[in-house]
Amino acid sequence: MAGTVALVLWAQTLGLAGAQTTQLLVQPPWTPPVLWDRVTLTCQGSGTAAATTWHKDGQRWRLQGPDRFVVTESGTYQCDRPSTGLSPPVNVSNAWLVLQVPARALLEGDTVTLRCRGWQNKPVTSVSFYREEKQLQLFRDGTELSLSPLRLHHSGxxxxxxxVYSEVSGGWIEPESAPVTVTVHVPVANATISPGALAQPVRAGDPVTLRCSVQVGSAPVTFTWLRNGNEVARGPLLELGDVHVGHSGTYQCVATNQLGQDGHRVFRALSPELALTVTPRAHWDTVSPAVAAGVGGSLLFLVLLLGVIVGWHRWHRLAARKHQERAPPEPPPAPEEGEVLYSLVGSTRNAGGSPHATSPQVTYAELPGPHGRQQDPSDIYENVL
Incomplete structure (x- = not known):
């Protein structure tokens, strides 16, 4: 295997990732198998062996039979299991000339040999090999083509x-084999998690989505997510949604490709660890943006309303004060009958006729009596004294 491909191969560390399918195994392990090799077909899938149903040439052939048998007729075979369904087809050939490829996953860097075989192992001479209609090599006596070390460009x-000498025709014939597909696989390697670095720490309520990918690896590739070493999910994406403190831990993803019919060549690549720390939010951080915006809007409205009220009160007080200053003074009440009106004269004229400050003088005014007569001054004095 190429040294540039780094892989982690575990036999029993983890269970197979992804959905299990029914497989039809061939012994001897060559594709296509030939009838004269006494081929044994074995059905692998979930459920009991007695639940196996066999199909031949697209038709149900054996009901509830054993999970394996020796082929005695050429044709196309499939097996069915109740939980995992129908297997891929396997064609058992009985042709004059057959090109065979090892019935296993062909990995980059492997040593692979293709062999051209005549019916009932009859000798074959002057063999030519072709890839996509292009002649690769001509052998006078050889019947095998080596593709070692195997590379991706060998696929096709x-x-x-x-x-081949035919006893039926009594002479040599030049048959051509049916085409066979060579698929070169690459084991998974260099699994990574993105984003590779998270904001530290992640606040509770933040959405977190992790993606697992591999640098190399042939399909099908399945992904398993581990938190603190325990499986928590499957698939290339791990969507934690709005995280909480319980999501804290160390995360890794495992990329797996199960290659070949036998299912024994299982390759896994483990990503580096990714630490996730979730911290609870403060009280105000837990308020959603919509609620926070509503609260802020309400507070602003209250502040504006309070400003309007205070301004109105100030304006009202100022207006009342100006109105009071501009209003004329109220006239003194008229004196009642019998009252004496006193007034202080604050100035007199001097000998030159000009006014000058003097001491206040009392001016007396006599008011009519109750019967319209004037009162005697003595009465006034009496009243005053």
Whole structure:
């Protein structure tokens, strides 16, 4: 295997990731199998072996039979299990010329040999190999083509042509094999989590989504998420939503590709650890933006309303004060009958006729009596004294 491909291979550390499917295994492990090799087909899937149903050439063939048998007729076979469904087809050939490829996952860097075989193991001469209609090599006596070390560009459709002696026709014939597909797989490697660094710490309520990917790896690739070493989810995305303190921990993803019919070549790549620390929010941080905006708007309205009220009161007091200053003084009340009106004269004229300050003088005014007569001054004095 190429040294540039780094991989982590575990046999039993973790269970197989992804959905299990029904597989039809071939022994001897060559594709396509040939009838004269006494091929054994084994059905693998969930459930009991007695629940296996066999199909031949697209038709139900054996009901509730055993999970394996030795093929005695050429044709296309499939098996079915109740929980995992129908297996991929396997064609058992009985042709004059067959090109075979190892029935396993072909990995980059492997040593792989293709072999061109005649019916019932009859000798084949002058064999030519073709890839996508292009002739690769011509052998006078050889019947095998080496693709070692295997590379991605070796993937494609191959066939062979050669001379085989036919007892039926009593002479040599030059048949051509059916095409066979060579698929070069790459084990998963360099699994990573993105984003690789999270804001430290993450606040409770923040949305967090993690993505797992691999630098190399042939499909199908499945992903498993671990938190503190325990499986929590499957799939390339881990959507935690609005995180809380319980999401804190160390996260890793495991990328897996299960290659080959036998399911024994399982490759896994483990990503570096990603620490996630979630801290609770403060009281005000827990308020949603909409609620916070509503509260802020209400407070602003109250402040404006209070300003209007205070301004109105000040304006009202100022207006009342100006009105009071501008209003004329109220006239003194008229004296009642019998009262004496006193007034102080604050100035007199001097000998030159000019006014000058003097001491106040009392001016007396006599008011009519109750019967319209004037009172005697002595009466006034009496009243005053």
């Amino acid at each position: 459709r191959y066939r062979c042509r050669g001379w």
